[in-house]
Amino acid sequence: MARFSILVLLAMSLFSVSHFTLFSEQDTLTVQEPPAHATEGWSWSTDCGSLSDPIQIRSISVFPDPPEPGQNLTVTVSAALAGMTVKEGAYADVTVKLGLVKIVKKQYDLCEEARNADANVTCPVGPGDYTVIQIVELPKKIPQAKFAMKVDAYTYDDDALFCVDLMVDYVKKFHFTSAGQLA
Numbered sequence: 001m002a003r004f005s006i007l008v009l010l011a012m013s014l015f016s017v018s019h020f021t022l023f024s025e026q027d028t029l030t031v032q033e034p035p036a037h038a039t040e041g042w043s044w045s046t047d048c049g050s051l052s053d054p055i056q057i058r059s060i061s062v063f064p065d066p067p068e069p070g071q072n073l074t075v076t077v078s079a080a081l082a083g084m085t086v087k088e089g090a091y092a093d094v095t096v097k098l099g100l101v102k103i104v105k106k107q108y109d110l111c112e113e114a115r116n117a118d119a120n121v122t123c124p125v126g127p128g129d130y131t132v133i134q135i136v137e138l139p140k141k142i143p144q145a146k147f148a149m150k151v152d153a154y155t156y157d158d159d160a161l162f163c164v165d166l167m168v169d170y171v172k173k174f175h176f177t178s179a180g181q182l183a
Contacts, residue, residue: 041066042168048150049163054084055153057164067168070140077132079162086110086125089156097148110153142170 044060058078067073088111096104111123121132146169153161 041170042166044167045165046163048152048165050160053160053162054082054086055162056080056082057162060164067138069138069142069170071138073136073138075132075134075136078130079132080129081125081127083127084155085127086123086161087156088123090123090154090161091156092151092153095150098143098145144171146171 042062042065046057056079058080059076060078061076063074063076064071090110092108092110094104094106094108095102114122117134119132119134121130146167149166149168151164151166153163155161
């Protein structure tokens with residue numbers, strides 16, 4: 001069982017996002033051309049990064065989409081690493097906000113997180129195209145709120161690797177049937 005971690009380098013960063021503790025629950029939480037991906041319950045963007053970042057995220061997908069508390073979540077990340085090898089000491093700064101309030105600000109060792117998650121990509125990571133698939137068990141109790149996450153990843157000597165912004169909306173949506181009843 002994977003922790004509520006979401007990615008490994010590619011996934012490692014998103015993995016890193018998921019290792020924080022949120023209100024006594026497990027953790028929650030790239031470069032492509034904007035505007036990126038959005039669905040009813042989550043979105044991601046790499047606008048915070050640069051087109052010259054060594055890691056360029058091509059796609060991030062989740063199943064089920066949108067994520068559901070208490071269910072397994074399959075995260076698939078496709079990315080390319082160019083011009084360098086990512087070595088031990090690479091890290092990610094992860095910030096999670098609830099509205100304007102920072103609820104988590106933490107640094108994660110990307111290589112260690114990948115090893116702990118038994119990811120299929122581990123350090124050192126050389127240039128190439130990568131697809132990382134990770135199954136994560138979401139906690140049953142996730143506060144009904146919209147969470148914004150930012151992951152800034154760096155090499156061991158503080159050079160930028162990538163940046164990704166994520167938004168996950170766990171606010172329940174109400175739907176009405178054709179008879180006007182709340183579903």
